[in-house]
Amino acid sequence: MPQVFEFKLPDLGEGLTEAEIVRWLVEVGDVVAIDQPVVEVETAKAMVEVPCPYGGVVTARFGEEGTELPVGAPLLTVAVGSEGALGPVGLVGSGSGSGAEAGSVVSAVGSGAGSGGAGSGSGEAEASGNVLVGYGTGAPVARRRRVRPEAMAVPAAAHVTAAAAVSAAVPDAVQGPVAVVSPLVRKLARQHDLDLRQLAGSGPDGLILRADVESAIRALAEGAAAATPTSALASVPESVSAVQPSGPSVAQPAASSAVERIPLRGVRGAVADKLARSRREIPDATCWVDADATELMAARSAMNSAGGPAAGPKVSVLALLARICTAALARFPELNSTVDLAAREIVRLPQVHLGFAAQTERGLVVPVVRDAQARNAESIGAEIARLTEAARTGRLTPAELTGGTFTLNNYGVFGVDGSTPIINHPEAAMLGVGRIVPKPWVHEGELAVRQVVQLSLTFDHRVCDGGTAGGFLRYVADCVEQPAVLLRTL
Structure with a gap:
């Protein structure tokens, strides 16, 4: 048996x-x-x-x-x-x-x-x-x-x-x-x-x-339904119909106007829980600045044209911004930390596991680039490309979606200039990047059309004050406006 x-x-x-x-x-x-x-x-x-x-x-x-x-x-x-x-x-x-x-x-x-x-x-x-x-x-x-x-x-x-x-x-x-x-x-x-x-x-x-x-x-159900004669409706006494209201009839709502209920489960449920917890626990604040990204775009163009097709995959703007973030976190490690509520301690983390927000058909996910502080822009870009493809096909592993210490959110892909994002709990900060568009800008004392981007930093006010957050954001903006600043940390 x-x-x-x-x-x-x-x-x-x-x-x-x-x-x-x-x-x-x-x-x-x-x-x-x-x-x-x-x-x-x-x-x-x-x-x-x-x-x-x-x-x-x-x-x-x-x-x-x-x-x-x-x-x-x-x-x-x-x-x-x-x-x-x-x-x-x-x-x-x-x-x-x-x-x-x-x-x-x-x-x-x-x-x-x-x-x-x-x-x-x-x-x-x-x-x-x-x-x-x-x-x-x-x-x-x-x-x-x-x-x-x-x-x-x-x-x-x-x-x-x-x-x-x-x-x-x-x-x-x-x-x-x-x-x-x-x-x-x-x-x-x-x-x-x-x-x-x-x-x-x-x-x-x-x-x-x-x-x-x-x-x-x-x-059995179909047989029971078939056994109910349609003529049974005709057997209702006339006195029953007489009790119908004589006043104006009340229009019944159409079936199409019924309330739709969507279960909060799976990825959407997890995102909802994490965002709600972030709002409950983290006293966040946001600061922002406009930056002239013309030189950054020119540097990217030079990187991708050097060496021809044999030079490998092109470096994306997101990869450059990620490399700028790792350099900024080396200067301001307070923002690469988390808060231990039970011990009432700020825990500064030695490695930068950089998350980046990715919108997929299953919802918003945040894949994580491990040890981003040890990677150059080309390596970060290759890992971002791999994780993005895995996110689109729904094949990201749990290990690739957890353990982040800082998040980079490029909402400019949606055609918007700015945002005040919610921190990805239990991290301490998130850098937001708007779209890069031509705008009038005073450059070297003269009005010119430049490629301008808005950068925003949402941070946990428990881990640092506005001076530290402003210093981090200003350093990021300086690197965007003058990419040569990064040479000191490469």
């Missing part, structure tokens, strides 16, 4: 407690191999394909696409057994519907998926320990063996056929076991007063699947 293993949503790291099912990669009845991805989920950090640590036949899935599940909730169940000792999968349990009747059910979640609980003897599961590829459980990897579809054949399939043939003639008290493995299927049938003995399963060897039960429920 095979064992039925319950695989639960594993801990995906970074303190995440829930995930939304985006797409199922397997169906009930499919044969899965060890570590085969079975579902794609979206967390508040990234999209992740979750592999199953067991090889066998999928007997149940828990949750439809779009459902949000907490860590530790069941994802699916898998019937696992050795090639020579697979019992009749369709005949596990009895018809009363208790959870214990669904065979030997073993849970797998977190690190426990790889190490234990698989039973003994011929029904022992082959769990890999790799709950999530790229993270893993740290448990030793067991010998892998793919379960072949033919290995799941039921030796006693004839008994299933015979039981189905006589089910109508045998009283419930003496009928044999029902071809159901999943406790969820039994529960669903009980909730709708559905007799499983009257169903023909579409799974392997007559196994009754959740889809079979749902189809039967829909058929």
